[in-house]
Amino acid sequence: MTSTSIKVACSSCNLRELCMPVGLSVDQMERIDEIVATRRKIKRGSALFRNGETFTSLYAIRTGFFKTSIATEDGRDQVTGFQMAGEIIGLDGIVNDRHSCDAIALEDAEVCVMPYSSLEEVSREVTALQHHVHKVMSREIVREHGVMLLLGSMRAEERLAAFLLNLVQRLHARGFSQHELILRMTREEIGSYLGLKLETVSRTFSKFAEENIIEVKQRHVRILDTDKLQGLINTQACAA
CATH class of the missing domain: 1.10.10.10 (Winged helix-like DNA-binding domain superfamily/Winged helix DNA-binding domain)
Incomplete structure (x- = not known):
């Protein structure tokens, strides 16, 4: 797993409409640009984060594909989701300040690292960002319900x-x-x-x-x- 120190600008990213709110002013977009510290490259088969690791950041997937999984009591890996470019990953860590699953790259991938403390700070100023984060969380809940329906009936x-x-x-x-x-x-x-x-x-x-x-x-x-x-x-x- 390697990190780059390249500064990224959300405002010039072709995926911004998928992982960032739309209709922001130039000033608001500049504030959001400040959140993204670095991009990180993750090799196929490597972990972006592991179950039990301290939660510090959310990640916007720029390229590549991930799976999230948890270890069952009998030692098997249970896949809980697949994530692709333009989606946010790492929300599982918010509740207990620790990640509750593994996130593994299914192909060489690149993510934008968004420190959660910075995200919270800017969200207080840019309410559209706060609303967007809530929408992303809500989408995860809806997805979970969809999976439960799949498995149950x-x-x-x-x-x-x-x-x-x-x-x-x-x-x-x-x-x-x-x-x-x-x-x-x-x-x-x-x-x-x-x-x-x-x-x-x-x-x-x-x-x-x-x-x-x-x-x-x-x-x-x-x-x-x-x-x-x-x-x-x-x-x-x-x-x-």
Whole structure:
């Protein structure tokens, strides 16, 4: 894990509308620029932070993909989420001043480091920033509820359909295709997140391919029939 000392300007970042409030004045944007101390590069497979580490900062993902996970009592890793460019990671540490999960890079990544004390200070002056942080937290709560719905009441086909639609919607908001994606996570990690066995995930991918809903080539997935995929699930489930 390496850190850079490059000063970053949120005002000139092409992801600012995803991870920062919109409609700010030049002065307000300059104050927000002061929050971001550095960018940090994280190699694939390395941790941005670990469960139990002291919480100091939130991180805006600039490039790359992460997974968050917790260790279960029997020693397995339970994947709790996948995060991508333009999303904020590290919110788990606010409640007890310690991180409650591991955040691992699924590919080489770069994050903007936002010291939480600075964020709080500027939030008092720039109310739009405070409101935005609250929105990010609320989005996490909604996402958690969506995952609980997935795990509690859906069949394997519904879980995987909701997962793929959610992923492609988030990627589309970042300028990517509405119908194609490259899975940065393994089938096993998808299974851990969705509460499914590896064989079930693989079998469901194959079933979707046989029914011409998707086309799968290793980690490359092309959605051929969005309506059919959407029809497998309750529309509410992928709104997280």
